[in-house]
Amino acid sequence: MPALPFRRPLLAAMLSVLALLPAQRALAEAPVTVVATTGMIADAAREVGGDLVEVEALMGAGVDPHSYRQTRTDIVALSNADLVLWHGLYLEAQLEGFLLELGETVPVVAVAESLPENLLIGSEDYEGRFDPHVWMNPNLWSRVVLTVRDALVESHPEGEAVFDANAEAYLEELAALAQYTTAVLSSVPAESRVLVSAHDAFNYFGSAYGFEVVGIQGISTESEAGLNRIAELVDLLVERNIGAVFVETSVSDRNIRALIEGAAARGHEVVIGGELYSDAMGEPGTYEGTYIGMIDHNATIIASALGGEAPERGMSEMLN
Template sequence: MRLPFVLLTLATLLSACQTQEFALRPIDGSRPVRAVATTNFVSDLVQQIGGERAQVTGLMGPGVDPHLYKASAGDVRKLTQADIVFYGGLFLEGKLVELFEKMPKAIAVTDTIPRELLIAPKGGFEGTYTYDPHVWFDVSLWAYTAEAVRDGLSRVDPAGAGYYAKRTQQYQARLRELDAWVKREIERIPPQQRVMVTAHDAFSYFGRRYGLEVRGLQGVSTVAETGTRDVQDLAAFLAERGIRAIFVESSVPRRSVEAVVAAVRSRGKELHIGGELFSDAAGDPGTPEGTYIGMVEHNVRTIVSALLGGEHP
């Protein structure tokens, strides 16, 4: 049986990565840097730092689950034509990791985050996960990733190093303001109601940073399936605590969340779907939610409103 074209091409790429074909080579600054990024919020990060000196192409759009993403033939062309590639790292892009780790011009934006700040419980996570990759939900951690982009762009475009450094400082200042705003908003929720339940366990960093108890039906990756026991156990917890809302995610099917709502109501308690959160992908291009900052703001407003029983922040 012949391998499908894309798999064959990726195998060829892996072999080519052993040569200088995928080395990071400086450009002369006469044109924008051709940068490729994986998730759309990584694309936004690169554009925020690269500004007019970078032409950013994304592989994954809104609603795309990076845990399950498989490269297309078009993606292969984008990667080969790029001057530099940025990806999330920490095995977020599970099926592309082997390729990226052998590609010298591919940079994991999470590499600049001190490892002692990452979530790594005893025994690790399922499969290949050593650390929880969902670092962007802690805004203070996401600020570190701007430095990885700054350094990568400066290597490929040395003439723009000062430009990238200035934009990094400006963007990190905006993120510090965002981090403080998120803290203030979450503190409006009564402590007993600070319980956040979603389709998969993507919000642990958010809970740790901003003081919420976080639960997910699935694990860190969306590869695992949700069982009936998982639904019933979670429903019992929510009914006992009197939690008002559970959330769906833009990149994860909502059927499991709906099953939890039905199980809670069968216990004579009321539970609502509090709204849709952006988890592993940002929103549509050209909308506020299509940027990292807009994505965070949307999530926080949705969470606070739902857990306060519908009051708009």
């Protein structure tokens, strides 16, 4: 049978192709690897991406993005990612140069920079730039979620239907969050709607809910608060009869303590109204370790401390 020598190589080739199929199938079904700079972005990517993505956040609970610098481990993770999502608007000030350079070889998307400029608040710290803390307004953050969805679709077109469905479901949750925060924060008496915190992370919050926002430091935690600034704010607390100020999980409470001591020296008692999540979410695996839990916590704490009405366990209490 002279044809047999030709059949054997053909059969061997076919077996080789068949042997590769499981590996190719596994590769096709492998999740999209996404590296996000902040927990808020990582949470959005997980919600939208579902089982089709594997998300890593560079910055965990209590980490300040304004001063964060990449580690060797970060560089490896970022360089090997299918998609890199960062905030932009100069939030990750120390990472910006590296991320812009990385964008020449890896898909890199600054998700907050998709927002129209007319919705942004100018930065007093950096001329020509904007306040990056847009996640403090759930309605603005919903727009960022859509950008995350679009970036995932661009990276993995086969998952578009899943990404669209997950994004739609998540946006409904964010709409419920916005409704809750509006309700509880509107219960705070008008004269008490003054939010004093460690740094200027709450301007979008103030704009959305009608609060006067006072940060000891500027938009960036890299700025310093001098003795004159502390003295000015002590005067404000006393003259406006403000009885509560707030610490932040990602910023030292040193300046807040100085305010309280300064007011006490003037015979005016000021207490810490609670600890707020500003530039980072809570610990992974906790309710506050999600974007919704973070904002729910902040709204509930602020409303309760400033004389408003809010469920003890926040929106989660209303849903259960």
